[in-house]
Amino acid sequence: MKKLLILPTLFLLASCASQTAVQTPADPLQALTEQVAQAPDSVRYATYWSEYLKSPQPLRTLEAQDRYQSEMIELESGRKTCTEINWEKITQLNSISLLPHLSAAECYESAGNSEQANYHQNIFNFIATGILSSRRGDTFYSAYEIASWADAEDLLSMSGYEILDNYFEFAASRSGLYRVYNVRDPDNSKVRKIYFDNSRFLHRLLEIQYPFAGLSDSLYKNIIQPLAESDYAARHAVGQVQEAEGEFQQAEQTYLEAIGMGSLTANISLGNLCLEGNSTMFAVDECAQLFVAAADLGLQEGKILLAYITTIGLGIEVDTELASQLLASAAVTMLKGEAEYAMALLLASNQYNMPRTELAKHYLQLSSQQGYAPALLDLAGSHMKGKPGQEEIFADLISQAAEKNYPPAQFYYGKYLLEVAGNNQIHEGIHFLQQSAGAGFPAALYLRGRIAENGLYQQKEDEQSALQDFEKAALSWHHPAQFRMGVLNSTGKLVPTNHELAYGWYALCAKINNLECVTNLGYASAMGAGVEQDYHRAIKIYQYAAQQGSARASYNLGLLYQNGQGVEKDLHQARQYLAQAAEAGSTEAMNALGMLYLNQSEDTQDYAEALAWFERASKHHSMYGLYNQGRMYEQGLGVNKDQGQALELYKIASELGHTGASLKLARAYSSDELKEYDLQKAIHFLTLASEQSGNNIVRETLLNCQKAQYCSELDIGKLVSLLSKAE
Numbered sequence: 001m002k003k004l005l006i007l008p009t010l011f012l013l014a015s016c017a018s019q020t021a022v023q024t025p026a027d028p029l030q031a032l033t034e035q036v037a038q039a040p041d042s043v044r045y046a047t048y049w050s051e052y053l054k055s056p057q058p059l060r061t062l063e064a065q066d067r068y069q070s071e072m073i074e075l076e077s078g079r080k081t082c083t084e085i086n087w088e089k090i091t092q093l094n095s096i097s098l099l100p101h102l103s104a105a106e107c108y109e110s111a112g113n114s115e116q117a118n119y120h121q122n123i124f125n126f127i128a129t130g131i132l133s134s135r136r137g138d139t140f141y142s143a144y145e146i147a148s149w150a151d152a153e154d155l156l157s158m159s160g161y162e163i164l165d166n167y168f169e170f171a172a173s174r175s176g177l178y179r180v181y182n183v184r185d186p187d188n189s190k191v192r193k194i195y196f197d198n199s200r201f202l203h204r205l206l207e208i209q210y211p212f213a214g215l216s217d218s219l220y221k222n223i224i225q226p227l228a229e230s231d232y233a234a235r236h237a238v239g240q241v242q243e244a245e246g247e248f249q250q251a252e253q254t255y256l257e258a259i260g261m262g263s264l265t266a267n268i269s270l271g272n273l274c275l276e277g278n279s280t281m282f283a284v285d286e287c288a289q290l291f292v293a294a295a296d297l298g299l300q301e302g303k304i305l306l307a308y309i310t311t312i313g314l315g316i317e318v319d320t321e322l323a324s325q326l327l328a329s330a331a332v333t334m335l336k337g338e339a340e341y342a343m344a345l346l347l348a349s350n351q352y353n354m355p356r357t358e359l360a361k362h363y364l365q366l367s368s369q370q371g372y373a374p375a376l377l378d379l380a381g382s383h384m385k386g387k388p389g390q391e392e393i394f395a396d397l398i399s400q401a402a403e404k405n406y407p408p409a410q411f412y413y414g415k416y417l418l419e420v421a422g423n424n425q426i427h428e429g430i431h432f433l434q435q436s437a438g439a440g441f442p443a444a445l446y447l448r449g450r451i452a453e454n455g456l457y458q459q460k461e462d463e464q465s466a467l468q469d470f471e472k473a474a475l476s477w478h479h480p481a482q483f484r485m486g487v488l489n490s491t492g493k494l495v496p497t498n499h500e501l502a503y504g505w506y507a508l509c510a511k512i513n514n515l516e517c518v519t520n521l522g523y524a525s526a527m528g529a530g531v532e533q534d535y536h537r538a539i540k541i542y543q544y545a546a547q548q549g550s551a552r553a554s555y556n557l558g559l560l561y562q563n564g565q566g567v568e569k570d571l572h573q574a575r576q577y578l579a580q581a582a583e584a585g586s587t588e589a590m591n592a593l594g595m596l597y598l599n600q601s602e603d604t605q606d607y608a609e610a611l612a613w614f615e616r617a618s619k620h621h622s623m624y625g626l627y628n629q630g631r632m633y634e635q636g637l638g639v640n641k642d643q644g645q646a647l648e649l650y651k652i653a654s655e656l657g658h659t660g661a662s663l664k665l666a667r668a669y670s671s672d673e674l675k676e677y678d679l680q681k682a683i684h685f686l687t688l689a690s691e692q693s694g695n696n697i698v699r700e701t702l703l704n705c706q707k708a709q710y711c712s713e714l715d716i717g718k719l720v721s722l723l724s725k726a727e
Helices: 028-038 045-054 057-077 087-093 098-110 114-133 149-158 199-206 212-216 218-227 232-244 248-261 265-275 284-296 300-312 320-332 338-348 357-369 373-384 390-403 407-421 423-438 442-454 463-475 479-491 499-510 515-527 535-547 551-563 571-583 587-598 607-619 623-635 643-655 659-669 679-693 696-707 713-726
Strands: 162-171 176-184 191-197
Touching: 028 045, 028 114, 045 057, 045 114, 045 199, 057 087, 057 098, 057 199, 087 098, 087 114, 098 114, 098 149, 114 149, 149 162, 149 176, 149 191, 162 232, 162 265, 176 199, 176 218, 199 212, 199 218, 212 218, 212 499, 218 232, 232 248, 232 265, 248 265, 265 284, 265 300, 284 300, 300 320, 300 338, 320 338, 338 357, 338 373, 357 373, 373 390, 373 407, 390 407, 407 423, 407 442, 423 442, 442 463, 442 479, 463 479, 479 499, 479 515, 499 515, 515 535, 515 551, 535 551, 551 571, 551 587, 571 587, 587 607, 587 623, 607 623, 623 643, 623 659, 643 659, 659 679
Parallel strands: none
Antiparallel strands: 162 176, 176 191
């Protein structure tokens, strides 16, 4: 879509007389507007967009649109001439709207006032170029960001696209909302989809912090439902929600209403509902007519679905020749291989009927032979887990897809080169990862963020770049990135600590059932972090996550039952939940179980069980398991005392970062506990302990005594005691 915008005459404007020059406004947005008009290259579009969202203008959008439309009606009817329109007032009401600036520019041009014409033309070009410059518009993560949906249609029309239909697409359990246009490209007559995103604007309108409107379903309740009275795309979206909630009869009626209002896509949705056997109005043999209606009006999805049902005989007789004709007809207005790929996906799916695996593979091969990137990527995936020797085929296919500038393929190929191909391929791997991330692919942004955060693959550590990538990925509904944003905000790493914001991020990814996020919501409720403390709510959340397989939720539940927080103290329940977590691989739970069995004040004491759980944790390189195992050998708890074995376990735990183990060793080497008294080793382990604990007082005192070369057993003993108290 990145092409020079065609600027047709939108209105028959009467002669325009010169008007008073625009006065320099006092507010920041108008000041930026003046700067854009005079020197467009001196202002970043992102800065202008941000200032617009902070201004009162989004809240006055409807008023501004109504004012402009009223003036245009007056103008077109001849009741007003251009000289009677206050263009400055019209454009300042909503400075980011495209058509008012274009109309003003055309008006001034016809009046011979080139200065004012250039003023508004510069603003128009700046906004249009800003919208189109950093996105591709071909999918949700590269959607063009706008304020008004009217601007989306204006951009498409002025670029020469024929708009066939449009619909709304939800993301992440209705947390995100995109408007998608089915258009015909004027350059090649191909039919394609173009995505637009005005979520930031809608959040400003709703006065909800971005991107959290979806948590209260505000985008649906406060935008889609009211809009559905007059907008067929919104009415269709209501039907989609009803269908997703199992309200099939209501959805069917809503789809019919949307069709009556002009929606083509609603025919596809109603046809799908029919094929799935959820229609009360249409028999399966009548489903095809709904796809015919959509296909006749230009939606190629209708033809492909017709080709599918005639191929397998779903509701109609099998007719392979007709299916081939339909698919070929659809392919004429689609990218090479796109129609065959869509057919392959339908045949591989069990949405309507049993999967036809071999036939799906056939169409996937046909698509990949035509060089269609998604097909090449899918075909590569089928070789990745194959027999030895398949890796070369995988690498060849995925590299072909990546070379076609397909962001998902660029990501997977870059990741493959970084993780599998070795150091000699790092540069090329980073290159493909950068391309994918630059196109906005969420998984690529997240991986690039992790690389920058930790300085991996020979890249420089850059925490600010990492934060930007995490946030971009999180805003594109990448749930690991949302979890990461929650962690960063709750720990204060890279950003100031903000438990409320962290809770919002966790809630977003919990909506799509990310168990780490669900568990952290429980933790936030238990701790009162970003939300009112509520142990009962925490327990309900933990129980849900534990049932879904979250080891950490089971572990946290075990601790609540062990401590009697929000529930009656119940060691039997505690053991059950901790064992559940331990069996799932949680070393924290293994150690907690060991401590539960070790505790002499509980009726659960069982030294053999305690040692077994500590040993199990140690095998997973748990410094706590090693340390606790060492304590049992040191004190002879359930085993014969064995100071040597204890010290060996402490040494491994110390190497893994356990402060207490380092202190144990420092004390042992600085006293007569060992046969070989070694003050230098004592100093070494005490230094480790001070570094592991972050105790600068001990560290500085130790450094001073070393510099003075008078560190003695007494000094070391005092420092060990000091650090032990701090522990």
